[in-house]
Amino acid sequence: MKRVLLLALLVVLALSVAIPAFAQDESLEIYITDMNEATMTWYNEVAIPAFQETHPGVTVEMLTGGWGDFDASVAGWITTGEGPDIVYLGSEYAATFCNLLTDVSPFLTEEDTAPFLPAALETVTCDGAPRGLPLLMSARPIYYRADLAAEGADFVPPTTFEEALAFVAANSAVENGALTKMGFMDIGSSLFDSQEFIAYIWSAGGELYNEDGTSAFDSDATAQALQYMYDRRRTILPTEDTAGLPPIEGAAIASGSVISGIWAMWQLPPVSDPIWDNITIAPYPAGPDGEQVVQVFVDWLSVPSYVENPELAMDFLKFITSQENAVTLSQVAGYTPVRPDAWETLQADPVWSRILDVAAEYGRGFSDIRASAELRPLIVEQATLFLTDQQSLEQTQQNLKEEYDLILEENGYLD
Amino acid sequence: MRILQNRYVTILWLALAAIGSILAANAIANLVVTTTSPVVTAERYRAIIWSVGTIAFIILGSVCVGHIGEAIAGWAKLSRAEQRKVFWGVTFAAPWIIGFVIFVLGPALASLYYSLTDYKLGETPNFIGLENYRILLSGEGAHGRRFGQSMYNSFYYALVGVPLQLITALAMAMLVNQALRGMKLFRLIFYIPVILAGGAAILLAWRYMLASNGGFINVTLQALARSFFATDFLYKGFIFGVEGFNGFYSGLARGDQVGPLIYTLPALIGAVLLFLSARGDWENSKRDRAWLVAEVIGMVLIFMLFVRALITTPVDWGMVLLAGSLAIAGILLNGQRGKRGSLRAWQAFTLIGLLGVLLVILLGDTTLSWEQRLPYIIGAAIIGVPVLFSMIGPWSRAKVYALAGGLVIAVAVLFIRDFGAEFGQRTIVPVVKYVFLGTALEPSADLTWLLESFPQSLASALWLWGAVALLLGGLAIANNRWPRAQRWVAIIGAVVFALIAVGSFLDGVRYFQAIDAASQAAGSPTYHFTLFRNATAAWPGENRVPLWLSSELWSKPSLILITMWSSGAMMLIFLAALKGVSQALYEAAKVDGANRTQRFFKITLPMISPALFYNLVIAIIAALQTFDTIYILQTVDTVDSLQSAVFFLYTRTFRQLAIGQGSGVSWILAGVIVLITVIQFRYSKWVHYEV
Incomplete structure (x- = not known):
């Protein structure tokens, strides 16, 4: 009796382990961060049925979540080797998750990749191999309220660091120890953003890395970028104890107290708003030896290395990033397509047309940022010390260089 | 009945009852929720099979653990009847023991091992001995320095925040301990922040209230300051004191030397x-x-x-x-x-x-x-x-x-x-x-x-x-x-x-x-005491306001202010303790001529010292583990001055995927918490327990 009972329990246990393995038939789970209801509905009611029709026996499920718990979720999926077959990633993640993603080049032909912007493809590439396909892009130029600018009708967007400082000085005001007018606002509503710092290094004519792969934070371009950001901060806030602007409801550019800034599209008024008639769109100012740029972020869909059927996942990626679906997603979800052949509809809108023109002329993808998760806090720490007068420029550059080199070495980027 | 006496049959009955419950629940779910989706159906079957498997595993495991207990009892030469008792006792305790081993002890030991490796997610861990601990504790490189600063921040929350929280909670408890009409409503009002404080919406509301320009708190403080010269002096003194102290602390936290x-x-x-x-x-x-x-x-x-x-x-x-x-x-x-x-x-x-x-x-x-x-x-x-x-x-x-x-x-x-x-x-x-x-x-x-x-x-x-x-x-x-x-x-x-x-x-x-x-x-x-120097160089001018969440000098006090606001749970414990203090003691003291202050320090405080000790221990542990408020309130300007050791642990582990070093942080933090708690218990003679 004892043996029979034990045997029965063992059989149940074995079945419980084995059956789920058999039960995992052809199914696809797709995780898209920050998906709104309209997009979710389109996926569930239009895109997925269409895909399933061409792939009989395959079931597709959409999952969504916020950026807040994104890192912990991805870590959990990778640790357990169980998670979505397709994961939505931001621009800088290719380098961070490189080893954890599938090299999808065996499933891509030249015909598949040709329609995409080269910079977008570069974003999804790591160690020379693509890890997925780009889904959307977000160009972040500088938006100016030309109607509020102190220069009046003579307003021309600044093209150099020097001109930009003059613009910020003319358009910022402090009364009774508090800011009343802000010449420039950063994407984080602060006076400094690590991504923007990298953009200024580029627009000062510099790069993040030397040819041997070491950090180039000791370059003149880095010094110019830091000095420009410091001078701009001091122009807006004469002293560190000056209070900032009061909280702004809605889009900062529509508040009347912010004259220029960098924002994502979702932080700006809808393109149908008449305020856009007064907004000038321009690239970032450049240093003496550099050229103007606009930072372009590319969000993309990746295939983690734990996925058992990457071919099926890639089928879905090709399907969802097709010209037809890219056009539809731009209308449903407000995505900016990463393939120019889907721009026709967008270009009919004058605002989008201007953004795309600036992106096409000055755009530089925010990609190949090595060990980005460790670089960002380092930049924030060191640049903040410099901007708040606690550390000299030379010391800041030295710390950035030494510590980023160490991080690159730890992460296997240097021999 | 004889069959019921067999221990395995009893266990089998229990297993069948558990499995039957799951199947019955599923049948009810089928009746209530009807779906044709193959994904949902497959998921449901998968869930059932996993549930049944889990139960089988727990039962098998429990029986095994029971047998181990029984064997140990036999080895200890207990009688057969006592061995049977041990078997049943251990078997029924085993589900918890198994859960503890799998979900607590196992991961804890794994993290201890990882802390001795260079494990990064997706890569093979290599044993590196105490290297992670050395980097973290010696403040070497960017990670070591940031860890050191995060520990300083955590200690700040514990050393500055906890006493202020305790004083606030005790003051609130004494206020709501009065015999007045509508006091229950006041108690409720004081307790509500406990429920609300962790919520993102409330923390965002605090962001608005703490806005340096036009925020409710600064507008109120300025209005008070302008109303009377003495309050203006106090207001400026408050700004001077907070900025001076935090400027000094900031220099210390960044590792600058203080000389003699x-x-x-x-x-x-x-x-x-x-x-x-x-x-x-x-x-x-x-x-x-x-x-x-x-x-x-x-x-x-x-x-x-x-x-x-x-x-x-x-x-x-x-x-x-x-x-x-x-x-x-x-x-x-x-x-x-x-x-x-x-x-x-x-x-x-x-x-x-x-x-x-x-x-x-x-x-x-x-x-x-x-x-x-x-x-x-x-x-x-x-x-x-x-x-x-x-x-x-x-x-x-x-x-x-x-x-x-x-x-x-x-x-x-x-x-x-x-x-x-x-x-x-x-x-x-x-x-x-x-x-x-x-x-x-x-x-x-x-x-x-x-x-x-x-x-x-x-x-x-x-x-x-x-x-x-x-x-x-x-x-x-x-x-x-x-x-x-x-x-x-x-x-x-x-x-x-x-x-x-x-x-x-x-x-x-x-x-x-x-x-x-x-x-x-x-x-x-290149001198991190610059903030201290600037803050103390001159008495605050006419239009100075606290910069709360937008300045390194005010970010930690902002966080402490929010924790003080939400100290209703502590208040309840103090209130219960205050209600337990015998009125006879106060009356006797009054007869002996003791004034209010003497009665507070000589009767109230000693009599509520167990509650004070409990609140102190819990608050210090909570302060060292501060995370969610920082996660929501931090900005580029204040992330370094706000981040606690737990926030650093989260960043290092989940954002930077450095599991090895993240595990090291968790063990150091655990060690610090244990050390502080042991010291608190070891030197708790001041706590007066009534027998």
């Missing part, structure tokens, strides 16, 4: 405690206080020295002797006082420390030659042999001699080795000058020697802390056996420490001025 000021705090504490010991008659309370302070300082010192010995590269064998000398002193004092429990704890603590050092030296650092390793082994032997000897048999005179011998040898070796240029010139010479007010009388322009004495200096105040501990420990041991001599020792000690405190403070100020001048002369500073 390192001596001021231990000297001041030593002077005050020795003065209090010398004043009035010697009482048991004085002995206990002296012993308590000596033991806490001693334990923390030894802990720090052993940690230093483990993480410094190259490790300094002098650390082993120094930590060991103090440990022997602790063992001797406890042995002489007949404190058996404390004695065992000190002995174990010392041996674990020595073992750790030897492991690092022999196995951890393979680059060391045997000539380099030898001093550590000799040092460990000088300390370890008498300590081991002291553990055998009852406390005796022979043990005292052995330990004293070890102590004398260790101190002599240290004296010969270190009382040269290094220790003598850097430490003894300035301190002797302080005692004779030598430096205070020097012209302030002559700062060359001062700057040279503390260039990112090796000067340490640990020895001064040690001197305070030894003097107080000595007084406690002597316990008024030689009253005159004891009083003179305390008086002379108090005067010497007071002179050191004054001298080092004056030199510290001049040191700051010198660094400042050098920094200004260089054009742009």
Whole structure:
């Protein structure tokens, strides 16, 4: 009796382990961060049925979540080797998750990749191999309220660091120890953003890395970028104890107290708003030896290395990033397509047309940022010390260089 | 019925009942929710199969654990009936035991292992010994420095935030303890923030309220300040005080040297405690206080020295002797006082420390030659042999001699080795000058020697802390056996420490001025006390406002303000304790002429001390684990000044995927929390429990 009972329990246990393995038939789970209801509905009611029709026996499920718990979720999926077959990633993640993603080049032909912007493809590439396909892009130029600018009708967007400082000085005001007018606002509503710092290094004519792969934070371009950001901060806030602007409801550019800034599209008024008639769109100012740029972020869909059927996942990626679906997603979800052949509809809108023109002329993808998760806090720490007068420029550059080199070495980027 | 007596049949019945419940629940779910989706159906079947499998596993596991218990009972020669009882007891406890092993103990051990590796998610872990701990505790590189700063921030929340939280909660509890109409409503109002405080929406509302320009709090403060000159003075004083304190703390947290000021705090504490010991008659309370302070300082010192010995590269064998000398002193004092429990704890603590050092030296650092390793082994032997000897048999005179011998040898070796240029010139010479007010009388322009004495200096105040501990420990041991001599020792000690405190403070100020001048002369500073200098350079001007969440100087106070607002849970515990205080005590005190303040300090506080102790322990643990408020409130400007150790752990583990180092952080944090909690419990004599 004892043996029979034990045997029965063992059989149940074995079945419980084995059956789920058999039960995992052809199914696809797709995780898209920050998906709104309209997009979710389109996926569930239009895109997925269409895909399933061409792939009989395959079931597709959409999952969504916020950026807040994104890192912990991805870590959990990778640790357990169980998670979505397709994961939505931001621009800088290719380098961070490189080893954890599938090299999808065996499933891509030249015909598949040709329609995409080269910079977008570069974003999804790591160690020379693509890890997925780009889904959307977000160009972040500088938006100016030309109607509020102190220069009046003579307003021309600044093209150099020097001109930009003059613009910020003319358009910022402090009364009774508090800011009343802000010449420039950063994407984080602060006076400094690590991504923007990298953009200024580029627009000062510099790069993040030397040819041997070491950090180039000791370059003149880095010094110019830091000095420009410091001078701009001091122009807006004469002293560190000056209070900032009061909280702004809605889009900062529509508040009347912010004259220029960098924002994502979702932080700006809808393109149908008449305020856009007064907004000038321009690239970032450049240093003496550099050229103007606009930072372009590319969000993309990746295939983690734990996925058992990457071919099926890639089928879905090709399907969802097709010209037809890219056009539809731009209308449903407000995505900016990463393939120019889907721009026709967008270009009919004058605002989008201007953004795309600036992106096409000055755009530089925010990609190949090595060990980005460790670089960002380092930049924030060191640049903040410099901007708040606690550390000299030379010391800041030295710390950035030494510590980023160490991080690159730890992460296997240097021999 | 006989079949029911078979233990396996009983277990089978239980299993079938559990499985049947799941199937029944699924059948009901099928009736209520109808779906044709193949994904949902597949998921449901998968869930059922997993549930059944889990139950089977728990039952099998429980039976196995039960049998192990039974076997142990048999091995312990218990009767057959008692073995059966053990089987059933352990079997029914086993689901929890299995859960604990799988979900708590297993992951904890795994994280301990990972903390000794360079594990990054997606890569193979390589064993690197104590390297992660060394980087974190020595503040090496960007990660070590950021960890150090996050620990400083966590201690700030504990040392500044917790007392303020306790005072707020107690004040609220005393307010709502009044017999007035509608008091229940007030209690509810005070408690509501506990429910709301962690919510993102409320924290975002706080963001608006704390806006430096136009925020509710600043508008209110400014209105109050403008209403009367005294409130304006208080308002500006508040800004001056908060910015000055936080500016100084910020410089400390970033690892800048404070020069001679390192001596001021231990000297001041030593002077005050020795003065209090010398004043009035010697009482048991004085002995206990002296012993308590000596033991806490001693334990923390030894802990720090052993940690230093483990993480410094190259490790300094002098650390082993120094930590060991103090440990022997602790063992001797406890042995002489007949404190058996404390004695065992000190002995174990010392041996674990020595073992750790030897492991690092022999196995951890393979680059060391045997000539380099030898001093550590000799040092460990000088300390370890008498300590081991002291553990055998009852406390005796022979043990005292052995330990004293070890102590004398260790101190002599240290004296010969270190009382040269290094220790003598850097430490003894300035301190002797302080005692004779030598430096205070020097012209302030002559700062060359001062700057040279503390260039990112090796000067340490640990020895001064040690001197305070030894003097107080000595007084406690002597316990008024030689009253005159004891009083003179305390008086002379108090005067010497007071002179050191004054001298080092004056030199510290001049040191700051010198660094400042050098920094200004260089054009742009590399000096993190700049914030302190700017904050204290002038009295706040007319339009100054607190910059709350937009400035490094105000970010931590902002967070503490929010925790104070949400201290309703503490308030409830205080309220319950206040209600338990007998009115007869207050009436008796009134009859004896005690005023309100006396009644509060002599009756209320002692009577609610268990609640105070509970709140203190819980609040300190919570403060060291602060995370969610920081996660929501941090901005680019304040992320470094706000981030706690747990936030750093999260960043390192989940954002940067450095599982190895993240695990190291969690173990260090666990160690710190355990150490603080043990110290709190060990020295909780002030808590008055009614029998």
